[in-house]
Amino acid sequence: AQKVTQAQTEISVVEKEDVTLDCVYETRDTTYYLFWYKQPPSGELVFLIRRNSFDEQNEISGRYSWNFQKSTSSFNFTITASQVVDSAVYFCALSEAGGYSTLTFGKGTMLLVSP
């Protein structure tokens, strides 16, 4: 069965610090998909990135970057020069092939960025 572990329950940083959110996943499938979502206090899950298991290329989008390593089953998310608006709960999720895009979520990491 698939599983996603986000070991960091809560992280507090000061504005402009870099922060990395860890995500470790378990799956027996060779084809799978990984996602990151952001949940601000309003509650809506906001999609950030999608990666399939065949694409290990790291991605950078503005202050956000993602490091996907199949060898360690990890898909870590780094925010560079954090801002107060980055404060939210971040979820890593896994979807397996044949699962109709059903997501298995980690428990989430609450990020608090203070000014």
Add this chain to the structure above:
Amino acid sequence: KAGVTQTPRYLIKTRGQQVTLSCSPISGHRSVSWYQQTPGQGLQFLFEYFSETQRNKGNFPGRFSGRQFSNSRSEMNVSTLELGDSALYLCASSLGSGDGETQYFGPGTRLLVL
């Protein structure tokens, strides 16, 4: 394009009652999934509908049910409410044409059972 919409946004019910939540997907999306979010269990998958058929189901009791209409709008129903059903219920939509599609979430319905 308008995003996923959910109604109502907030609900207060008492134990034993039933409740119906509604979700309208992004235009053109034919798959609708429902998730329950609680502080203790986190985000858990309830079920997924595509073309008015339930394609996938999570590990929830039969009190939780859903349906999808021909316009892809979906409803979920919880009968005989229990205190533990208090949660944020999130609906997500995707095209529904393949695996690993990005799911786009609505703002959720916060249900409080007293």
